[in-house]
Amino acid sequence: MTGLLRGEWTKFRTVRGWVLGMALAVLITVLLGVFTASGSHSSCSGPEGDVCPALPVGPEGLAVNDRFSFAHQPLAGDGSVTARVASLTGIITYPPPDHDKIVPGVVPWAKAGIMIKESVRPGSAYAAMMLTGGHGARMQHNYEHDVAGSREARWLRLTRSGDTITGAESADGTHWTTVSTVRLTGLQKNALMGLFVASPCDLTVTQGDLGGTIGKCRLTQATAVFDHVSLAGNPWTYDDLGGHTGAPALSQGTFRESGGTFTMSGSGDVGPYGIEGGQIVERTLSGAYTGLIVVIVVAVMFITAEYRRGLIRTTLLASPRRGRVLVAKSLVIGVVTFVVGLIAAVIAVPLCSRILRANGNQLLPVSTSTELRVVAGTAALLAVAAVLALAIGALIRRSAVAVITAIAVIVVPHVLTTASVLPAELSQWLLRVTPAAAFAIQQSIPEYSQVEGHYVPQMGYYPLAPWAGFAVLCAYALLALGLAVLLLRRRDA
Amino acid sequence: MKREIHAEWTKLRTLPGTGWVLLAIPVLTVALGVAAGAATTCASARCNHDAVKLALTGVQLSQVVVAVLAVLAITGEHTTGLIRTTFTAMPRRFTVLGAKAAVLAGPTLVAAIAGVLGSVLAGRLILPGRGFTPAHGYPLLSLTDGLVLRAAAGSVLYLTLIAVLCLGVAAIVRDSAAAMGVVLGLFYLFPILIHLVSDPDWQRLLFRISPTNAGLAIQSSMNLDLLPIGPWPGLGVLAAWAAAALLAGGLLVRLRDV
Numbered sequence: 134m135t136g137l138l139r140g141e142w143t144k145f146r147t148v149r150g151w152v153l154g155m156a157l158a159v160l161i162t163v164l165l166g167v168f169t170a171s172g173s174h175s176s177c178s179g180p181e182g183d184v185c186p187a188l189p190v191g192p193e194g195l196a197v198n199d200r201f202s203f204a205h206q207p208l209a210g211d212g213s214v215t216a217r218v219a220s221l222t223g224i225i226t227y228p229p230p231d232h233d234k235i236v237p238g239v240v241p242w243a244k245a246g247i248m249i250k251e252s253v254r255p256g257s258a259y260a261a262m263m264l265t266g267g268h269g270a271r272m273q274h275n276y277e278h279d280v281a282g283s284r285e286a287r288w289l290r291l292t293r294s295g296d297t298i299t300g301a302e303s304a305d306g307t308h309w310t311t312v313s314t315v316r317l318t319g320l321q322k323n324a325l326m327g328l329f330v331a332s333p334c335d336l337t338v339t340q341g342d343l344g345g346t347i348g349k350c351r352l353t354q355a356t357a358v359f360d361h362v363s364l365a366g367n368p369w370t371y372d373d374l375g376g377h378t379g380a381p382a383l384s385q386g387t388f389r390e391s392g393g394t395f396t397m398s399g400s401g402d403v404g405p406y407g408i409e410g411g412q413i414v415e416r417t418l419s420g421a422y423t424g425l426i427v428v429i430v431v432a433v434m435f436i437t438a439e440y441r442r443g444l445i446r447t448t449l450l451a452s453p454r455r456g457r458v459l460v461a462k463s464l465v466i467g468v469v470t471f472v473v474g475l476i477a478a479v480i481a482v483p484l485c486s487r488i489l490r491a492n493g494n495q496l497l498p499v500s501t502s503t504e505l506r507v508v509a510g511t512a513a514l515l516a517v518a519a520v521l522a523l524a525i526g527a528l529i530r531r532s533a534v535a536v537i538t539a540i541a542v543i544v545v546p547h548v549l550t551t552a553s554v555l556p557a558e559l560s561q562w563l564l565r566v567t568p569a570a571a572f573a574i575q576q577s578i579p580e581y582s583q584v585e586g587h588y589v590p591q592m593g594y595y596p597l598a599p600w601a602g603f604a605v606l607c608a609y610a611l612l613a614l615g616l617a618v619l620l621l622r623r624r625d626a
Numbered sequence: 627m628k629r630e631i632h633a634e635w636t637k638l639r640t641l642p643g644t645g646w647v648l649l650a651i652p653v654l655t656v657a658l659g660v661a662a663g664a665a666t667t668c669a670s671a672r673c674n675h676d677a678v679k680l681a682l683t684g685v686q687l688s689q690v691v692v693a694v695l696a697v698l699a700i701t702g703e704h705t706t707g708l709i710r711t712t713f714t715a716m717p718r719r720f721t722v723l724g725a726k727a728a729v730l731a732g733p734t735l736v737a738a739i740a741g742v743l744g745s746v747l748a749g750r751l752i753l754p755g756r757g758f759t760p761a762h763g764y765p766l767l768s769l770t771d772g773l774v775l776r777a778a779a780g781s782v783l784y785l786t787l788i789a790v791l792c793l794g795v796a797a798i799v800r801d802s803a804a805a806m807g808v809v810l811g812l813f814y815l816f817p818i819l820i821h822l823v824s825d826p827d828w829q830r831l832l833f834r835i836s837p838t839n840a841g842l843a844i845q846s847s848m849n850l851d852l853l854p855i856g857p858w859p860g861l862g863v864l865a866a867w868a869a870a871a872l873l874a875g876g877l878l879v880r881l882r883d884v
Contacts (some may be wrong), residue, residue, distance in 0.1 A: 165819070172823035230670060340674035419822045423811055430807035437803065441705060533701060533802035534643075537694050540810050541687075549686060552817035556680075559665035591821070 137452055137461040145435065145465055154431040155473045158424040158515075162477040163484065165420025170488035173412065175495070188406060188495060189256030189375075192318070195578075196406040196497045197276040198333075199255040200375030202386030202399025203248065205327030206367050213292040214247050214326045215363040217306065218264045219394070221245050223355035225335050226383065232337075235383075238353075241267030242585055243332040244403070245357030246289050249298055250325050251317070253372050258317045259403070260298040261329065262289040266355070271583070272300035272312040277405050279583040280313040288361070296320040306361065327369070330357045330386065330399035336585050346557055348409070348587030354383050356398040365393050375401060407586045408578045408593045411497040414504060415575035415593065417485035418478055418511050422544055422572075425515055428473070429543065432466050432519040433526035433535045440530050445626045456618040459527060463520045463614060470519040474512030482508055499577045506599065510574035514603065517610050518543050521568060524613035528620060542609070543568045550590045557589045561596040568609045570595070573602025630716050630725035638699060638729055647698075648737045650691045651785070655684035655741030660748050668757035668764065677758045678777045678847035681749025681767060685781050685842070688741055689788045692734055693809045696792035699730055701802035709884045720876045723797055727872060730789050738785035742778050773847040780844030780861055787861070787868045791837060794871025797879055813838050830854040837867040 145151055191197035223239040246263030260274035262282075270282030270289065286302035290309065299314045334350035341347045371388040386399035436459075439445040452458055482504070486496055499507075522539035529535040546569035550560035564570050573595035580588045588594040595602055638644055662683040668675055700723075703709040716722050750767040758764040769775050792809050799805040816836030820829050833839045833854040843853050843860030850856070855863065 169819065169822040172825045172828045174825055230672065339672075416822065419818065422818065423815060426807050426811050430803045434801075434803045531802075533694060533698050533806050536803045536806040537690060537810070540806070541690055544810070544814065545687070545690065548814040548818055552814075552821040555683065556662060556666040556675075559662055562665070 134457060134461065137457055138464060140448075140451070141458075141461045141465040145469060148438075151431045151434065154427055155469065158427040158431075158473055159477040159480070161427060162418070162420040162424035162474075163481045165423055166417050166481040166485040167488060169419050170417065170485040171492070173416075173489060173494055174492045175412075188411065188497075190498055191256050191276040191405075192258045193275060193277060194498055194500050195277065196411060196495075197256055198375075198402040198404050198406055199257075199276075200401030201244075201329050201331035201403050202371075202388065202397050203250070203253070203325075203327060203329045203374050204369045204371045204388045204395065204397060205248075205250070205253075205325040206364055206369060208249060208293065208324045208326040210322055211292075211294050212326065213290065213363065214249070215288065215290040215361070216247050216328060216359045217288045217361040218245050219287075219358040219360050221264055221266065221355060221357050223266070223332055223353060224383070226352045228335055228351065229337050232351075239266035239355060240332060240335050240353050240585070241265065242402070242583065243330075243353065243355040244271075245330045245355060245359075245397075246328070247291050248327060248329045249291050249293055249317075251320055252325065253374060255375055258320060260291065260300065260315050260317055261403070262291050262300040262302065262312065263329075264289070264357075266332075268583075270302045270312065272315070273404070273583065274298070274315045274317065276403065277581070278315065279581075282312040283310070286310075291326070293320075293324070293326075327364070328357075328359050328362065328395060328397055329403070330355055330397045331402050332400050333402035333404075333585065336587060338587060346587070346589060346591065348592075350409075352381060352384055352400065354398055354400045356396065359395040359397070360393060362393070362395060373399070402584070404584050405581050406497065406578075407581070407584060408497070409587065412489050412494040413497055413593055414482065414486070414499055414577045415507055417482050417489070418507065418575060420481065421474070421477070421511050421515065421575075422547060424474070424477060425518055425544055426540060428470050428515050428519050429522040429539045430536055432470070432522040433532055433539060435466055436462060436523055436526040437530060437532040437535060440626075441532070449626050455621045459524075459614065459618050459621055463523055466519045466523050467516045471512045471516035474515035475509070478508040478511045497578060503577050507575050507577050510599065510603065514571045514574055514606065517571070517603075517606050518568070521606065521610040521613055524610065524617040527617035528613065543571075543606075545569075547572050551593075552591075557591070560590045564590055564602070565596050565605075568606045570597050570602040571606030573597045574599045627721055627725060630718075630721050631728055633712075633716065634722070634725045634729040637703075638733070641698075641702070643698070644695070644733075647691055647695045648733055651688045651695075651734070651737035652741035652744055654691060655682075655688040655738075656744040656748055658684035658687045659745040660752060663749055663752040663756060666756060668759075668762050671762045673757070673762065674848075675758070676846060676848050677749065677753055677764050677767065678774055679845045681745050681753065682742065682777060682781050682845050684741065684745050685785060685845070686838075688738075689785060689813065689838075690810065692738075692785050692789050693792045693806065693813075695734065696730055696789045697796040697802055697805045697809060699726055700793060700796040701800060701805055704800045704884070705802065713884055719879045723793075723872065723876045723879055727790050727793055730793055731786050734789040735782060735786050738782040741785075742781045746774065746778055776857060777845045777847055780857065783861060784841050784844060784864065787841065787864045788837075791864070791868040791871050794868065794873070794875040797875025798871070835863065837864045840864060 188196040243266035248261035250259035251257040269284035270286040288303040332355035526535040546567040796805040840860040841864030
């Protein structure tokens, strides 16, 4: 096997066109990344001039929304807060179908409840029990985490013990059920607890004028009435967290107390931040799909050139165990492409990130493991796609048809779905069943079930989880390689 | 020229794959059109879907098959060495390439007409069931409608021009795998760039110079004033690409050894 591998490696590195092709793949990937990064500008007009205000970053390092109405009291050490949400109402501005008026209504993820929060600093740790507009009682903490409670609950309770917080719910105020217990690592002794109301914008998705879909988010406001509040009697501090002066009146919250009943209205959301409005790290690797076309061409030629020149007969004469030849070829092309992809990604990500930031774009922060997955995953995607292309080349034996087949199954579905010429439903189906599903490995910001988002491939959300999508490509590659080995054994060369 | 056309026609006709590739053009055009139609619903009069464009979505896929046909028509000869015989028998190389383009355009045109007519018919049958009804502002697709006729005839011309463009690229690159890579890169590079670049001025510029985006503007039947380029000028951009590729290919074929 070592001899075979060395033989195939020698074949690869001595063909100047192939080596140049791989260099071209790196160059194209990086240059396209630079091109798109240079063409992406973003600016905001605000009190700080043309610089967009920085997004708050949550305790787990991701960009978050932290904008809501919060009436709070200091909490020193352990403690507990109980409240009943007597009512949750709201208004939605300019909803479909006519987008012409302001109507009463509560969006499904409008939230009203109680919260223990480290401080009023945007992005600080918190845990909250809440009633939602359409998803029953929930316990959420630190922006990303969400546990469902029951639909009947009206009473909410949070109990702090050290840095663990227990959320409980009740329908009648006497029988309590624990929803979840969470740990807010490093929670200071002096924290805040109180009542909160948030109401995320109302998403309407419309068909774009020139294809694709456009998501528009319209302002909403929720108003909650709280009674049986355990902290009544102490002085309250009210904050319209994350609000800014000059914003529409409807987006500003209010807080009123009368005879033990608290009426609070608020807008905004406390939760994870989606792709919308920010630049994502995988944008810097957008050139990879063009690099992939070059890689596919080289990988297909790696086998079809042998047929064209009759070299395949010498190869098979030298090593009559034909299956091994193909495995050795796949290993060589796979490893070479992985290295090439890694080089391209390692250059493109920091370079294009810097250009994007210089153009005033805010790059959404992601964890190191996610960034590693995006970088290594892109290289792995190229490598497995090269193996698939090689297998297709071995099956078809004619370079043009093999190249076109490989590109048609890997690249074309991705282009058609993300460049939004296809309807969203068809796009999602294609990105589940074709090898293009593997591009999911580049998705750095996940889809959150607790946030109403415009989750379509065009925005950068893939229907499959990153590794599941990658597995689809691997399955295709294995299948094609197995078939190619079988046929190579049966057919005359 | 007549002699060259006859020779090229014999070569194309007697290749075993030609028939299958030509058959794949209408089949894939209609198949993707049906899939796109079946996956789309129009819930109200405001759904803003372009029904004509939707029915003709399949062209985006069958252009790939057209590319195979065009690329193989020339690189196949380089692979087998037949090109030397061809140029010995017909030394006017520029004319040979012209004859190839003419011979290729004919069958492509026929296959494209079949595919486009099939797509319009499929759209006529499927789309009303998906909410594209007169009540929502969508009359039944019909070739007597000027916009539909323009989109249909334009799509046929589009596929034919794509064939000529691919032939030109193949004449420049000569290797079939590399030519396929270049051609497909050209097809899909611009749409992706337009999607990724956020600057609207850049987007409009890229749209105007892209062979596929500008070329497919001919399929639009609504929001025409929002298109970065008009339907016929858009097809003109593709024609310019095709002419430039064929000219460059012809010059290189004359200058280079085979």
